[in-house]
Structures are given as C-alpha cells and as structure tokens.
Amino acid sequence: MNRQTGLMQMVGTDGGLMRFGPDSPLRLDSGARLDDLEIAYRTYGKLNAERSNAVLVCHALTGDQHLASEHPVTGKPGWWSRVVGPGLPLDPARYFIICSNVVGGCMGTTGPSSIDPVTGRAYGLSFPMITIADMVRAQAMLIDALGIETLFAAVGGSMGGMQVLQWAADFPQRLFSAVCIAAAPRHSAQNIAFHEVGRQAIMADPDWRGGDYAHLGVRPEKGLAVARMAAHITYLSEPALQRKFGRELQRDGLSWGFDADFQVESYLRHQGASFVDRFDANSYLYITRALDYFDLAAGHGGVLAEAFRGARDVRFCVLSFTSDWLYPTPESRSIVRALNAAGCRASFVEIETDKGHDAFFLDEPVMKASLGGFLDSAAHARGLP
Amino acid sequence: MNRQTGLMQMVGTDGGLMRFGPDSPLRLDSGARLDDLEIAYRTYGKLNAERSNAVLVCHALTGDQHLASEHPVTGKPGWWSRVVGPGLPLDPARYFIICSNVVGGCMGTTGPSSIDPVTGRAYGLSFPMITIADMVRAQAMLIDALGIETLFAAVGGSMGGMQVLQWAADFPQRLFSAVCIAAAPRHSAQNIAFHEVGRQAIMADPDWRGGDYAHLGVRPEKGLAVARMAAHITYLSEPALQRKFGRELQRDGLSWGFDADFQVESYLRHQGASFVDRFDANSYLYITRALDYFDLAAGHGGVLAEAFRGARDVRFCVLSFTSDWLYPTPESRSIVRALNAAGCRASFVEIETDKGHDAFFLDEPVMKASLGGFLDSAAHARGLP
Numbered sequence: 032m033n034r035q036t037g038l039m040q041m042v043g044t045d046g047g048l049m050r051f052g053p054d055s056p057l058r059l060d061s062g063a064r065l066d067d068l069e070i071a072y073r074t075y076g077k078l079n080a081e082r083s084n085a086v087l088v089c090h091a092l093t094g095d096q097h098l099a100s101e102h103p104v105t106g107k108p109g110w111w112s113r114v115v116g117p118g119l120p121l122d123p124a125r126y127f128i129i130c131s132n133v134v135g136g137c138m139g140t141t142g143p144s145s146i147d148p149v150t151g152r153a154y155g156l157s158f159p160m161i162t163i164a165d166m167v168r169a170q171a172m173l174i175d176a177l178g179i180e181t182l183f184a185a186v187g188g189s190m191g192g193m194q195v196l197q198w199a200a201d202f203p204q205r206l207f208s209a210v211c212i213a214a215a216p217r218h219s220a221q222n223i224a225f226h227e228v229g230r231q232a233i234m235a236d237p238d239w240r241g242g243d244y245a246h247l248g249v250r251p252e253k254g255l256a257v258a259r260m261a262a263h264i265t266y267l268s269e270p271a272l273q274r275k276f277g278r279e280l281q282r283d284g285l286s287w288g289f290d291a292d293f294q295v296e297s298y299l300r301h302q303g304a305s306f307v308d309r310f311d312a313n314s315y316l317y318i319t320r321a322l323d324y325f326d327l328a329a330g331h332g333g334v335l336a337e338a339f340r341g342a343r344d345v346r347f348c349v350l351s352f353t354s355d356w357l358y359p360t361p362e363s364r365s366i367v368r369a370l371n372a373a374g375c376r377a378s379f380v381e382i383e384t385d386k387g388h389d390a391f392f393l394d395e396p397v398m399k400a401s402l403g404g405f406l407d408s409a410a411h412a413r414g415l416p
Numbered sequence: 417m418n419r420q421t422g423l424m425q426m427v428g429t430d431g432g433l434m435r436f437g438p439d440s441p442l443r444l445d446s447g448a449r450l451d452d453l454e455i456a457y458r459t460y461g462k463l464n465a466e467r468s469n470a471v472l473v474c475h476a477l478t479g480d481q482h483l484a485s486e487h488p489v490t491g492k493p494g495w496w497s498r499v500v501g502p503g504l505p506l507d508p509a510r511y512f513i514i515c516s517n518v519v520g521g522c523m524g525t526t527g528p529s530s531i532d533p534v535t536g537r538a539y540g541l542s543f544p545m546i547t548i549a550d551m552v553r554a555q556a557m558l559i560d561a562l563g564i565e566t567l568f569a570a571v572g573g574s575m576g577g578m579q580v581l582q583w584a585a586d587f588p589q590r591l592f593s594a595v596c597i598a599a600a601p602r603h604s605a606q607n608i609a610f611h612e613v614g615r616q617a618i619m620a621d622p623d624w625r626g627g628d629y630a631h632l633g634v635r636p637e638k639g640l641a642v643a644r645m646a647a648h649i650t651y652l653s654e655p656a657l658q659r660k661f662g663r664e665l666q667r668d669g670l671s672w673g674f675d676a677d678f679q680v681e682s683y684l685r686h687q688g689a690s691f692v693d694r695f696d697a698n699s700y701l702y703i704t705r706a707l708d709y710f711d712l713a714a715g716h717g718g719v720l721a722e723a724f725r726g727a728r729d730v731r732f733c734v735l736s737f738t739s740d741w742l743y744p745t746p747e748s749r750s751i752v753r754a755l756n757a758a759g760c761r762a763s764f765v766e767i768e769t770d771k772g773h774d775a776f777f778l779d780e781p782v783m784k785a786s787l788g789g790f791l792d793s794a795a796h797a798r799g800l801p
Contacts (some may be wrong), residue, residue, distance in 0.1 A: 235638035253620035
C-alpha cells in the first residue's frame, strides 16, 4: 500500500513501519513539526471491502502496538490479549484492528530516542514536546495512509481513552463509535504530582545526563525504576494490594535491614527493574508531560461539552472502575455529562471491582461483556456481519 | 535533675539532652542494644508538685521535639503551635509538656547520623534497626530520668499515634489517658509500598554511598527530595490538591518543556528541596522501616484487643479525618473496636475535612475542640486545676 501521504516499509501482513517525510510533516501543538516521522504499528484481522470494519486501539502510557501478540522484548503476551482475539470482544475475524505506538514512544515510532536526521544523534531533549492531540494527529495520518476514511471504532483505556476523546473532538466525522475506559478529560493536580515525582526521579539519576544518555552509552535505569514504582502504586487499589500482599513476608521473619522483607516490596522492585528493559526514560518524560498537558475542555472555552459538539453521530461507550483512584469514576461521569450536554449518545457503565486502574488490563468479565455488547450493537448498526 | 538512669546535659528550663550510658542500655527489638544513647527533648510548662500533669507528645515521621517553638534549622514555628500554647488544648500553664526526638532521628537523639563511639565515625547502616516499641522504650527512659512515674497523657498523630498505641500496650500503668490521631494499628501494603519507593529513591542516589555518605562529605539530596515528594502526595487529599492548585500554571502559558509549568509541580519541588535541609537520609530509611515493621497485633497473637488488655484504666481518644487516605478512618475504627473489645473506654471522632492526613497539623477547629474537650474532662478526673 502506498499513498501520497505515507510510505509503508518493512511491512508484514500484520503491521509494519509507516514513514512520513517532509512532504507530510506532523504539525505539533507546540508549534514545532516533525519532518521525519515513522509510525510503528500492528494490525490484526483484515480490512473488509467496504473499509468499514477498522478499529483503532489506542495504548496507555507505557503500552505499545503489541496488543495481542508476543512482545518482542519481554516475550510476554500482548497487553490486551484478554480482549483482542478469536471469540473475544475485539475479534480479528470481524474487525481490522490497528494499534500504533504513539509519537514520542520508544517501540519504533519516532520519539526522543530516535536518531535526529539533522544531527545523526538521538534527539534526547531536543525532541519537541508532544500532546495527546499530536498523538491522535499522527494516528490519523497512519489511518489515511492505510486508506481508511472512517474508523468503525476508536477504543482505549487510560491514556488510550484520552486519545479516544481527542479523536471525538478533532475527527468526529471519521468515527462511527468510541470507547473510553478508565480515563479522564484532563489531568488533576494529584495526577500531575505523581508524574512530577517520576520525572524528578529520572532527572535525579546522574546517568540521565541532561537527557543525552543515549549516545553516551548509559541509561538512567535506577531513576526510571523509581518512577515506575511510584506510578505502579497508583495503578492498583489499596484493597487489591492488601488482598494480594498484605504484610506477607518474603522469608520467615524480618531481616532487620533494608532487604525486601515484605512481598509487596519485592513485587514493586520487580516492577521497576523489569520496566527499564522495555522502556526509554526520555519517552517516559515526554509522554507523562503530554498527559499532564491534557485538558480537553481548555481548547474549547473551558466547556467540555463544546469539545463534543461535532460528535453527535458518534456512539460512545464510557467505562470506569469503582476502585480506580488514578482516574476515578467522577472523571468518567463528567465525560458522560458533557456528552449528554452535547447531544451525543453515550452509554456508561461503572464496573464494580477492587482491582483499581489496572482492572482495564485484567480479566474483568463485566468490562468484556460491556465492551462486547456495545461493539456488537454498533456493528449491527454499521451493517457489519 | 540527676537519677540513676540518666544524666541530663545542656539542660535549659525548656529541655535538653539526656544521656544514657552502658549502665542503662536501650535494648532493641532486633536483639541489639544501644549502650550510648542521647535523647534530645523539649519541654513546655512546669511539672506540678504531684508530678501528675506531664503530657508526652509523640512526633510523626519527619517531626521532631520542636513542638511549639521556633525550629532551629528552618526558623519556622513549631509543628504543633496551633495546638500547644496559651489558651490552646495543650496549655503550658496547665500541663508539663514533653516532646523528644525519636531514637533513629536526626535532631539530637542518637540515630544513624550520630557518631558511633566505637569507630569514631557516623553509624550509617551499622546503626541497629529500630521499631516503634524501641522509640517508646527510649521515651520511657526519658520519663524515668525526669522523675515522672505516670503520664497524664500521651498524645500523637500519624507515627506519633502509633507510639501512643504502643505506650498503651507496653506501659499502660504509666498512662492516665491517650490520644491517637490519624494513625493505624499496622502499616498496610500500600503504606509499605510508598515507603519502599522513597527508600529506593534514596538508595538510587550515588551520593548515598551505601549509607556512608556522612564522613565522605556528601549527601543524597536528590534521592531524599524525591522520597519526600512521593510521600508528600500521600499527606494531602486529592480534593485539597485540586482546590489548592488544580491545573493552575506558574506563568502565563505552558513552557513546552520540563520546567515546573504547574503550580503543584513547583510546590512539590519546594517540599523536596526544603526537606533535605532539615532531615537526614539514613534517618528517613530507618524511621520508614520502623513504621513498616509496625503491627501492634502481631506481638499479641494477631489479636489487636489483646494489646490493650492492660489498659482498661486508660482513657482513650481516637481521632481520624474523612479525607486521610494514608491512614484512613477504617484503621481508626479498628483501633476503637479493639479498645472496646478489651474493655477500655474510648471516645472516637471522625472529623470531616478535605485536608487529608496533614489536617492533623493544620487549623482544624473540630480536632482542637475534640482534643481540648477530651483533655479537659480527663484533667478534671485527674484532679488537675
């Protein structure tokens, strides 16, 4: 496939790398632009003849395009294998499912660890700041290049849900339906505060080298691990942590030292240590910043409903989890209220679970049933078999 | 004052430094002992002739003995100046108020930054691990040395509240009343997780040098600042952060960079930066560990009520704050249930506030009224004028 706006390379039947050159730059909210942009993506299933069955799944902060297939670094199953697959709500036999690494990321799409063609070195902090809207604009370029005019659905959780909302605000005519899970229409002061702790942890690591670590052959692994540990606590609920770990010890008795005495310490250390193998510290800085900058109403006179004025024909599904304290249910309710005020059709389910924000990745039958039911109904309306 | 168990030095009318030598070692829960112990303390008011008006205030994780007088490092008012003073619930005209720096601390009491008399160098990680019970045992030695048999009250919030509970378990016959504010009978998995993030941030700082930074003339300031930032978020409620800062910017417009764009970022950075001026990183490690090890029921067959079996004659007051998510109200309720089960008299007030855990330090009229009313009533029962 080859269109005027994109040149696919290294393409398989299930994705590839789309390159955009100076002819089709990505214009960024900051005023900067990326004249050389590569977008790494995966697909599952086949685009039908009517090009009406495309689903874009938007990934979360530390997610990537490896949605339902083995992760090339960790060897683990894709992050949404419980939702995308045969017989699951997003079935590749029915839909053409696309997931692309966000701009600013580190799994193949251009980001701060990419080589700046001007200098021949990794961008580091010379990479321009990005926003959620920039991520979405890059996805729209990818969709264009794949020859898709209208998405059957945009689906995402957490930061992915924010991208879905941004799609509805910026490209409503290109959406048939939209699913926003465990997200918020803007970052709260507490959200920003936790991200700032993570950024300071990374920047405190002397191996960060002002962001120039890549060509110096070092990596701020300790700082990134601490950032991940702090963030990880916000992904889990207090009751889930208590149920899973409580005060259980690693060994019989206390060490009377600073080893990981408690299982929860060992678990967190593992989360930090394994994260640095698959994620780039500068990408973490850029993407957390994009999240902190996110405030969908701000671009619409401070009135969230105004963001959805053009989306009256889009079918929305909003899902939240009772124990999510990162983006708690009131945030989802404010989205639903704005959709209602804008005259959009929105269904909303608050799912009872103690698993916290990460319930989105886990085996949550009600989430799967809600998502499956909503998509079935929309597929019927869209005339998909 | 000079008793067999302690030798007061540098004593003023309002406190001093109490030294305990090998004749009266502090035996620690770990099995180790401190043969040389100094306890730095402050007092306010005068001990009456009956020695019946002594109040011990126990400080929180990063608190110290400077309760109601200018802090020698920061120059700020004492941390509980809103509660201790003329006309306030703890009035020095009525009570002899004592506050000592905990063992393991860094404001004069022996801790990891003290000089080990054996090596002539700062202890660092060779300092023995301490527990909440060890802190209380040291306080009891101080009280002995001050010639006080029975405290009119032990009062504390957060870690101070845990010490109060430990007093009730270990020295009930030496307590007339006990006030436990915004505390918990044990550290939860989430509490431990946040502390572990802080410890990892400190230990990731290359200037920590395995804990040996003191005699190398460096300090792990960046790591300690990150630890403080992460912890500070847990002291505030999400609504309070939102009300105080929301998404307010530092300047007009975004910086499109990693400067502190949002006021909440600037506030957190300030919290981190100012903390390192007054606190020692190793003390932070030791005291957070003491908190994580705290589980009052564990030493009593797992039954919290058993810890209070000897405290039937002690009058208890338990206070919690609705928006405290560090030690939320259900933790206080579990304390009250155990006190009831043990046959102790306990009054309990859950105070409605959006200020989070730190409400304890702030101007909370209901807290002051509850505390004042409880102490008045107890003073009447004790025959204090």
